[in-house]
Amino acid sequence: MPGVDHCLQEAMTIPGAVGASIVDYTTGFPVATTGAAPNSDHEATAAGTADVVQAANSRSLFVSAVPHDLLEDLIITTAGGYHLLRVVQTEFDSRLVLYVWLDRVRGNLAVARRQMQRLTDELVAT
Amino acid sequence: MPPTKTAGPGDLLSQVAGERQTGALVVGGHPGGAVYVFEGRVIYAESPAAPGVGELLTSSGRLAGRTWQNALDLGTSTARVGRLLVEQGHLTQGELELCVLGATYDAAYFTLATARASVDFLPSATHWLGPVVHIDTAAVLHEVGRRAELLDDIFPDPRIDTAPVSPVTRPPRERVTVTALQWELLIHADGQRTPADLALLLGRAGYATIQELRRLAALGLIELPEVRVPDAPDFFVRLPRHRPGAVPVTRPAPVPEAAPGGPPVDGMPPARGEPPPPEPPPPGVGNTGPNRLARRKPGAKLPKELATENPPVHQGTDEVLLKRIRTALRALR
Structure with a gap:
């Protein structure tokens, strides 16, 4: 049975993955972490992740453009890496995102995005 | 059971974790709560101010109330309610872990954020949910402090x-x-x-x-609570507030002498005299207030139009109260 730790282990097998975490984006708290984080600080990364998700979710109009539209992923690219955020949709009240940091050279955005979709679906699959 | 002492709940939790103990740290006060520790690591927390795993799963419709109740009936005595739900295929391991993690950090905030409270440690007490997650105590305490700061950054009240x-x-x-x-x-x-x-x-x-x-x-979208008078006792039961301008239905209009009127002129009482008692209104038209019933014989029934009228039902509050009582009763098992 895939649990939270298993999900993060799998995330680290995505080509180019350097670090991964599951973040509560209301509080900016890393619920579970593995591998590296930018500046070796999982907490600061989680806080930043939360800010970005909040900005896309509630401080901009993207997700309210169509009724019942929901945020899926956020992809941030930098010169050195890719930062992917995928919202974990649970039926009960939780506001969580899966965050994966990829190395720019070894990572592949399309592959990583599909794998993260599979992981978050498996985590809460019924 | 050790005697209840007043201490910082966080300090006691650190101490218990350092000794790798198993049990429940019960924190009194308002809202209070309990943090369950298994071999020095936090496995669950609950507080009246935070919905527990059961409330989160059932009120969202993720689990039917009956499913949850069945798991409780089967697993409470052996402390494996969480495992049962996964084994029976009602929840994935991931969902259970995420739900327990969320509920634990949530309740831990309400339980541990107070600087001092009456604290009890019940050694070897376990929670009926069973150990689903194991969280480092320092991480919980750190997060509690961070959450308190976050709130004050938003609006310090x-x-x-x-x-x-x-x-x-x-x-x-x-x-x-x-x-x-x-x-x-x-x-x-x-x-x-x-x-x-x-x-x-x-x-x-x-x-x-x-x-x-x-x-x-x-x-500025919700009213700020009124400042509490510092020497007023702590009310654990919240009584309905008296709204200024509301007419009390049970009491007659105040007599001028009893009311603190304006300052008396020349030390004289107000020269208005005692007003005549208000005329009893005629029965019938415009006379349906609860205190305006006509005199009845002892044992007589209420007039039909009033008797059939049900008292206003405050459904939400009742539901919440019943849920809390149910949760409390379960915790006693």
């Missing part, structure tokens, strides 16, 4: 976290944007429900609820 929520009657600006959770809170706030009531009613995390309420307060 802790009274909002406990006082009944009243939306303002007129928003302070022409255009208002609220998030989905803020909307839910505003339309369910009725001046009686506290943040904890709202969280239970809506199946939302307690911390997320007060976070949004502080934001609403900062936006």
